[in-house]
Amino acid sequence: MENNWLPVNEGPRADALDKVTGKATYAAEHRVSNLAHGVFVCSTIAKGIIQSIDEAAALKAEGVIDIISYKNCPAIPGYAPQLADGTRNPKQWWGMKVLYDNQVRFYGQPIALVVAETLEQANAASLLLKITYQKESFETDFNLARKDPSKAKPPSTYSRGNASNYEQAAVKVDGEFTIPIEVHSPMELQATIAVWEAEDKLTVYDKTQGPKATQGAIARLFNIPDKNVRVIADYVGGAFGNALRNWHNVPAACIAAKKINRPVKVILTRPQMFNLTGYRPQSWQQLKIGADATGKFVGIIHTAISNTSRYEEFREGIVNASRFLYACDYVDTNYRILPLDVSTPTWMRGPGEASGCFALESSIDQLSYVLNMDPVELRIKNFAEKNPESKLPWSSNYLKECYDKGRTLINWANRPQKPGSLQENGWLVGYGMANGVFGAGRSQASVRAILQANGNLVLQSAVSDMGPGTTTAMTKIASENLLLPLDKISFKLGDSELPPGPTQGGSTTTSTLGTAVYLACEALKKSLRTLAVENVPAFKNLDASTLVIKEGGVSASIDKEVFISNADLLKLGNKPFLEITQDSQGTSAMELKHATNSFSSHFVKVLVNPKTLKIKITEVVTTADAGKIISENTARSQMLGGVVGGIGMALFEELKFDHYTGAITNASFAGYQVPLHPDIPKTTVWFVNKPDPIINPIGAKGLGEIAFIGLAAAIANAVYNATGKRVRNLPITPEKLKEAKI
Amino acid sequence: MQKYCYNNGRRDFIRKASFSAALYAIPSLLVHAESVSLIAPTPAPKEKIKLSINGKEISAEVDTRITLLDFLREQLGYTGTKKGCGMGQCGACILHINGKRMNSCQTLAIHNNGKTIETVEGLANGDTLHPMQEAFIKCDAMQCGYCTPGQIMSGIACIRDGRANNRDEIQRYMAGNICRCGAYQNIVDAIAQVKESGKTV
Numbered sequence: 025m026e027n028n029w030l031p032v033n034e035g036p037r038a039d040a041l042d043k044v045t046g047k048a049t050y051a052a053e054h055r056v057s058n059l060a061h062g063v064f065v066c067s068t069i070a071k072g073i074i075q076s077i078d079e080a081a082a083l084k085a086e087g088v089i090d091i092i093s094y095k096n097c098p099a100i101p102g103y104a105p106q107l108a109d110g111t112r113n114p115k116q117w118w119g120m121k122v123l124y125d126n127q128v129r130f131y132g133q134p135i136a137l138v139v140a141e142t143l144e145q146a147n148a149a150s151l152l153l154k155i156t157y158q159k160e161s162f163e164t165d166f167n168l169a170r171k172d173p174s175k176a177k178p179p180s181t182y183s184r185g186n187a188s189n190y191e192q193a194a195v196k197v198d199g200e201f202t203i204p205i206e207v208h209s210p211m212e213l214q215a216t217i218a219v220w221e222a223e224d225k226l227t228v229y230d231k232t233q234g235p236k237a238t239q240g241a242i243a244r245l246f247n248i249p250d251k252n253v254r255v256i257a258d259y260v261g262g263a264f265g266n267a268l269r270n271w272h273n274v275p276a277a278c279i280a281a282k283k284i285n286r287p288v289k290v291i292l293t294r295p296q297m298f299n300l301t302g303y304r305p306q307s308w309q310q311l312k313i314g315a316d317a318t319g320k321f322v323g324i325i326h327t328a329i330s331n332t333s334r335y336e337e338f339r340e341g342i343v344n345a346s347r348f349l350y351a352c353d354y355v356d357t358n359y360r361i362l363p364l365d366v367s368t369p370t371w372m373r374g375p376g377e378a379s380g381c382f383a384l385e386s387s388i389d390q391l392s393y394v395l396n397m398d399p400v401e402l403r404i405k406n407f408a409e410k411n412p413e414s415k416l417p418w419s420s421n422y423l424k425e426c427y428d429k430g431r432t433l434i435n436w437a438n439r440p441q442k443p444g445s446l447q448e449n450g451w452l453v454g455y456g457m458a459n460g461v462f463g464a465g466r467s468q469a470s471v472r473a474i475l476q477a478n479g480n481l482v483l484q485s486a487v488s489d490m491g492p493g494t495t496t497a498m499t500k501i502a503s504e505n506l507l508l509p510l511d512k513i514s515f516k517l518g519d520s521e522l523p524p525g526p527t528q529g530g531s532t533t534t535s536t537l538g539t540a541v542y543l544a545c546e547a548l549k550k551s552l553r554t555l556a557v558e559n560v561p562a563f564k565n566l567d568a569s570t571l572v573i574k575e576g577g578v579s580a581s582i583d584k585e586v587f588i589s590n591a592d593l594l595k596l597g598n599k600p601f602l603e604i605t606q607d608s609q610g611t612s613a614m615e616l617k618h619a620t621n622s623f624s625s626h627f628v629k630v631l632v633n634p635k636t637l638k639i640k641i642t643e644v645v646t647t648a649d650a651g652k653i654i655s656e657n658t659a660r661s662q663m664l665g666g667v668v669g670g671i672g673m674a675l676f677e678e679l680k681f682d683h684y685t686g687a688i689t690n691a692s693f694a695g696y697q698v699p700l701h702p703d704i705p706k707t708t709v710w711f712v713n714k715p716d717p718i719i720n721p722i723g724a725k726g727l728g729e730i731a732f733i734g735l736a737a738a739i740a741n742a743v744y745n746a747t748g749k750r751v752r753n754l755p756i757t758p759e760k761l762k763e764a765k766i
Numbered sequence: 767m768q769k770y771c772y773n774n775g776r777r778d779f780i781r782k783a784s785f786s787a788a789l790y791a792i793p794s795l796l797v798h799a800e801s802v803s804l805i806a807p808t809p810a811p812k813e814k815i816k817l818s819i820n821g822k823e824i825s826a827e828v829d830t831r832i833t834l835l836d837f838l839r840e841q842l843g844y845t846g847t848k849k850g851c852g853m854g855q856c857g858a859c860i861l862h863i864n865g866k867r868m869n870s871c872q873t874l875a876i877h878n879n880g881k882t883i884e885t886v887e888g889l890a891n892g893d894t895l896h897p898m899q900e901a902f903i904k905c906d907a908m909q910c911g912y913c914t915p916g917q918i919m920s921g922i923a924c925i926r927d928g929r930a931n932n933r934d935e936i937q938r939y940m941a942g943n944i945c946r947c948g949a950y951q952n953i954v955d956a957i958a959q960v961k962e963s964g965k966t967v
Binding site: 036037039040041042043044045046047048049050052053055061086142143144145148208209210211212213259260261262263264291293294490491492493657658660661662664665666667668669692693694698699700701702704706707 | 809810829831832836839840843844845846847848849850851852853855856858885886887889890895899902903904906908909910911912913914915918934936937938940941942943944945946947948949950951952953954
């Protein structure tokens, strides 16, 4: 039997044991005594005013403790738009204020929280509320609304070079692309448990990508000091961006727990997960690209509209990659957002760039056929030697190595240049490729390193890990730095009381937090050297800077026999432990005088049945330039996950609305299709694995986004190669393929 | 919609319509739809049940509406079995009932009186992991870990049911276990490795 597992010379995922034994504890699973359960009752109109809520029957139902709505919601400091003196409240809650007013802003908006002794009682009572509304007209149809330019917000624009370059291009392609709403749908349901320990002090167990950010948000909500809010998020069951901000469940649980003076747990239902935790906005894009007869790009014009809600403005980097991924003198981008009567979108894996690269990379593919050039050669022809937008040199860019390896591994030589000309066992065969790119940033972080009396090292930071393997990567960095075995190092996260760490998102955790871990280890080594010279006779006359830290101890570089273990060293120095808290400052690309980006190139082979037009992805090769790979084991898994996400975007995922009522019609895993086991092809992962010399001392760039960005285009391009038909409206279905024009 | 009344033929109703559990689990789908009129079962009937969970005998008086999944997680603290949808669509709550895999959100606790339940917490023998747990670790068949218990319990059933003879077969058998992080390939590798090893599962 074929087996794709690649042995790696490192230990397992640091938290794997907890995860396979059921010991890993996610937000809703913390045991809290005297717990009450809250469930949301949600609006059944898309827009309007709540005229009345009749709670009488529900209040009489067994086990019901309280029903909280705008009618009886306590005054919450962070809900007040203005301070007492009439000035704007600077600590106002970010986003919709749940249970605050009688306005309905979208279908399925939480308008009451039923709190009862048990979940069953709360669910049963939630059916008994009688609510009347005054309906207002609404708009949820993006594709209809975008045709009226007056409805979108003013554009953000960018332009460089001379527009006549495009006008005079020898070859041009011009296409429109649409991407429906896609929803993160992590397997763990959004959940919050709020426990007030005093009038102004609480502990919150929450599904969050940023324990510190959540701590701050709750502190502002109740106008209490940050230190009075403890946020625990030791395990996060996937998020992909949907836990970058705090949704309705967070304030609702905190408010209810305060009001009834008991701990309250609020878990969203799966249908609510499709509406109440953000999503990738729906988008329309037009991409025009022109080249000279040799294939050199002379102009790119990228126009995009994506939806936001009526009550918040959400923008993302949908047109950004078009400005800098390839060398091109003339680039013009124009991006507008269009408010609709729906809930607010948010960042979803590969935010913006994933949508933008679908249009850009599909268009470049199309151009390659017009030029009769290999699409990889066309990209090499237009390789950007430096970032054409910022004009800064790349900190590193090994895209060309990705091309070489990707082509070899997928057997690119088998690709037919003429679409629809190759068959295998009666199926049409197609090969496609596309690139991904994302910023590789680094922000501030703080890490505490504690060397314990037994010589074990504990690292701590208030971050959370939604799955990529932060704990694994951080222990690996410390292990390599201190030459200390992995089993002597642990990393504690998921608690806001630890030293402040970044929110996990935007592919920055390894770079940001890893740098702090690296610096903490460097500081620890310095302390150990000093401690050795001051306390150990054999080291007394040696220069501290020459001492070597390795294998859990200190040795003299000139005489390797002179060695003392860290544990003995602490004992001699009369220290119960050694503790260092290290800050790491973030740096911007401008400060680094380099453009800092991660790159990926994905190669896909598909089969398409000529009769049914069923699409089978049979093989994927995904390659990445993400700097040095810290943990090959977890990094590979992250790349595999990006491929699965890309398959979902390309072939399956689409949230659907009934525009007559404004309701979502497929808010479940039965209606909203995601990739399943049988949809997954043989996938090979390859990393350039060369350290970036500029971004940080560990050489790692980001990985989470580029694993996903570009995949949908690679699949669409392979489908074109197989069939000669280009589907520009995701997801690609047999029906659309049938209707698609060449 | 039919008007349900718990006073008439309650047990009969529950037996015939275990889907009613799902109705209570997903009120957002139904609430305030004008045609719905459900009489609140107040006070809700309770029933005594006895079952074996990972070899431990448990007796409890339970709300007749509580699913086996919520009974395990919310009342007993067996949180190894995960809730991913409550609608029988994601497989996160799969465990073994009398040796057969089952979505535990789709069966009421009271339907399991006298039955033997095995969850992910019961797989390891002290510090000795079950071969499937070992293989999941070795193949890194997880990221966030939330679907992992369901995948493991399903993977064991896959081999027990004789449906792990090749990758296609495994993929089809495992189609009810969603993983959003995308650990699918490594999960199939893990199941295939255990199958190849010939170890007893």
